[in-house]
Amino acid sequence: xxxxxxxxxxxxxxxxxxxxxxxxxxxxxxxxxxxxxxxxxxxxxxxxxxxxxxxxxxxxxxxxxxxxxxxxxxxxxxxxxxxxxxxxxxxxxxxxxxxxxxxxxxxxxxxxxxxxxxxxxxxxxxxxxxxxxxxxxxxxxxxxxxxxxxxxxxxxxxxxxxxxxxxxxxxxxxxxxxxxxxxxxxxxxxxxxxxxxxxxxxxxxxxxxxxxxxxxxxxxxxxxxxxxxxxxxxxxxxxxxxxxxxxxxxxxxxxxxxxxxxxxxxxxxxxxxxxxxxxxxxxxxxxxxxxxxxxxxxxxxxxxxxxxxxxxxxxxxxxxxxx
Amino acid sequence: xxxxxxxxxxxxxxxxxxxxxxxxxxxxxxxxxxxxxxxxxxxxxxxxxxxxxxxxxxxxxxxxxxxxxxxxxxxxxxxxxxxxxxxxxxxxxxxxxxxxxxxxxxxxxxxxxxxxxxxxxxxxxxxxxxxxxxxxxxxxxxxxxxxxxxxxxxxxxxxxxxxxxxxxxxxxxxxxxxxxxxxxxxxxxxxxxxxxxxxxxxxxxxxxxxxxxxxxxxxxxxxxxxxxxxxxxxxxxxxxxxxxxxxxxxxxxxxxxxxxxxxxxxxxxxxxxxxxxxxxxxxxxxxxxxxxxxxxxxxxxxxxxxxxxxxxxxxxxxxxxxx
Numbered sequence: 200x201x202x203x204x205x206x207x208x209x210x211x212x213x214x215x216x217x218x219x220x221x222x223x224x225x226x227x228x229x230x231x232x233x234x235x236x237x238x239x240x241x242x243x244x245x246x247x248x249x250x251x252x253x254x255x256x257x258x259x260x261x262x263x264x265x266x267x268x269x270x271x272x273x274x275x276x277x278x279x280x281x282x283x284x285x286x287x288x289x290x291x292x293x294x295x296x297x298x299x300x301x302x303x304x305x306x307x308x309x310x311x312x313x314x315x316x317x318x319x320x321x322x323x324x325x326x327x328x329x330x331x332x333x334x335x336x337x338x339x340x341x342x343x344x345x346x347x348x349x350x351x352x353x354x355x356x357x358x359x360x361x362x363x364x365x366x367x368x369x370x371x372x373x374x375x376x377x378x379x380x381x382x383x384x385x386x387x388x389x390x391x392x393x394x395x396x397x398x399x400x401x402x403x404x405x406x407x408x409x410x411x412x413x414x415x416x417x418x419x420x421x422x423x424x425x426x427x428x429x430x431x432x433x434x435x436x437x438x439x440x441x442x443x444x445x446x447x448x449x450x451x452x453x454x455x456x457x458x459x460x461x462x463x464x465x466x467x468x469x470x471x472x473x474x475x476x477x478x479x480x481x482x483x484x485x486x487x488x489x490x491x492x493x494x495x496x497x498x499x500x501x502x503x504x505x506x507x508x509x510x511x512x513x514x515x516x517x518x519x520x521x522x
Numbered sequence: 523x524x525x526x527x528x529x530x531x532x533x534x535x536x537x538x539x540x541x542x543x544x545x546x547x548x549x550x551x552x553x554x555x556x557x558x559x560x561x562x563x564x565x566x567x568x569x570x571x572x573x574x575x576x577x578x579x580x581x582x583x584x585x586x587x588x589x590x591x592x593x594x595x596x597x598x599x600x601x602x603x604x605x606x607x608x609x610x611x612x613x614x615x616x617x618x619x620x621x622x623x624x625x626x627x628x629x630x631x632x633x634x635x636x637x638x639x640x641x642x643x644x645x646x647x648x649x650x651x652x653x654x655x656x657x658x659x660x661x662x663x664x665x666x667x668x669x670x671x672x673x674x675x676x677x678x679x680x681x682x683x684x685x686x687x688x689x690x691x692x693x694x695x696x697x698x699x700x701x702x703x704x705x706x707x708x709x710x711x712x713x714x715x716x717x718x719x720x721x722x723x724x725x726x727x728x729x730x731x732x733x734x735x736x737x738x739x740x741x742x743x744x745x746x747x748x749x750x751x752x753x754x755x756x757x758x759x760x761x762x763x764x765x766x767x768x769x770x771x772x773x774x775x776x777x778x779x780x781x782x783x784x785x786x787x788x789x790x791x792x793x794x795x796x797x798x799x800x801x802x803x804x805x806x807x808x809x810x811x812x813x814x815x816x817x818x819x820x821x822x823x824x825x826x827x828x829x830x831x832x833x834x835x836x837x838x839x840x841x842x843x844x845x
Binding site: 226229230231232233234235237242243244245246247248249251254255276277279280288289290292321322323324326327328329330332334336337338339341346348349350412413428 | 549552553554555556557558560565566567568569570571572574577578599600602603611612613615644645646647649650651652653655657659660661662664669671672673735736751
């Protein structure tokens with residue numbers, strides 16, 4: 200396509216307007232800003248995440264994957280606070296040379312996430328830049344009075360983890376050529392790396408969880424943030440940590456180290472704590488929503504983490520976005 | 523300074539935490555997100571602006587100027603909707619090599635804007651990038667039921683402009699070496715380019731204005747957006763357009779073209795329309811707030827713009843963020 204078509208107004212009209220779902224709050228992107236409609240007795244929360252070419256994704260990654268990532272990292276934060284998604288803003292910094300096909304695939308993916316999780320684009324900003332940089336603020340509603348936070352874990356609370364850990368970070372290792380696998384083994388992990396899924400049911404556990412954090416920077420690092428904010432420690436049983444059958448096979452064959460799986464990023468599962476009296480209720484909730492749940496340990500009063508009977512040293516166990 | 527100090531947590535603790543003014547909404551940046559406290563009968567609005575190195579500012583610009591720009595472009599949008607600032611999120615994409623001095627000057631400037639206009643940092647995101655890219659969502663409150671928008675101008679409404687036009691765009695021309703001035707003439711314009719000020723009293727005119735838009739992309743372009751959304755046209759009297767004495771001198775000496783002044787960006791003044799019956803009231807409001815106000819023309823029923831008796835052709839008169 201010719202460059203002249205890729206004007207700001209063209210991109211807005213052709214690709215972005217359909218994402219506002221005709222909601223009046225967005226003024227159909229014809230105003231300097233937007234407003235929020237907040238249902239009675241709801242609180243509104245905000246999260247912010249940015250993804251950058253060569254840091255959070257590769258230039259050659261499919262546009263659908265890039266859309267997946269900016270949505271998933273934000274929705275994961277919304278869910279971790281016990282909220283449901285409402286709307287988002289999108290600051291798109293895009294190279295001039297991106298074509299209609301890229302924009303079409305990218306916004307189609309945004310559209311399908313919006314349909315699936317019921318939220319809309321309320322506003323944003325479009326700029327020209329050398330690299331693809333996408334920043335988004337997400338807004339969510341909490342229907343209960345309580346907002347789930349990282350602090351609040353009590354001694355003896357169960358520590359739960361949703362889904363499986365490490366599949367996405369093995370995908371990254373494959374993309375970086377740091378692990379050699381057979382082609383038919385690769386596919387599963389690369390799919391998890393390119394198209395991570397988040398735990399979206401944080402609002403279902405809000406009355407039973409004492410604290411929660413989504414795993415975006417690795418299980419070790421995010422567990423550490425939770426116990427730090429709660430002023431507690433944790434005892435983890437390695438045998439209860441959730442891994443997919445394919446990852447278990449790699450662990451068994453010494454193809455991958457468990458510490459890598461627990462310190463890699465992009466799991467977007469949830470760590471949460473809960474009083475043991477809610478154990479059955481939690482199992483029943485997860486049976487209903489058909490999501491895997493694992494009790495991986497318990498909160499202790501000593502400010503450190505034990506894996507089985509060994510103290511875990513946390514230096515360099517979490518992803519630093521600025522290192 | 524050594525790079526090892528510039529970790530994510532170091533920057534947050536040393537430079538960003540002081541910007542949350544200890545507001546509980548921010549969870550002291552220890553959570554995945556934040557929540558809003560909305561006073562009764564207030565509506566909350568959101569704006570989004572991003573500034574990029576080499577597009578919206580120069581790498582060598584003082585950090586104080588870069589802070590000025592991300593704050594001013596957003597506060598200008600907040601004011602144009604008749605709102606007062608409440609809080610903001612900041613997505614900072616920064617090169618690793620930025621040092622403590624840069625961060626100190628940048629955040630000191632944010633701090634003084636926050637104090638002056640009474641808002642706080644509620645959350646954000648920190649990433650590593652080759653260039654400085656700063657994206658921000660601002661949140662404001664509208665106390666009245668009405669939110670000012672671009673649509674709503676009625677035929678025969680007065681067209682008002684706050685402050686002066688073009689001083690900042692002359693500063694840009696100087697920085698680009700596209701205009702030759704004496705050193706003592708340069709200073710005034712470069713100051714307006716580096717440290718633009720926005721019209722901050724949009725909330726004062728909310729009961730009298732029928733429509734409003736802030737001038738971020740040039741008077742012509744933004745006036746055009748306003749009349750387009752209002753389905754009207756405009757008659758402008760060039761002799762009433764507001765310029766500073768220094769700019770008038772350049773115009774008189776043919777050193778600058780009036781069309782450049784009316785199509786350059788970064789004025790951050792307000793164009794608003796109002797029923798002529800409010801004329802005295804508006805003059806009195808602006809006398810009270812001690813801000814220059816000029817009646818530059820009136821809304822007409824024909825969908826075009828006349829400058830004096832000549833029709834204005836709008837092609838290329840507005841800044842396209844993606845061109």
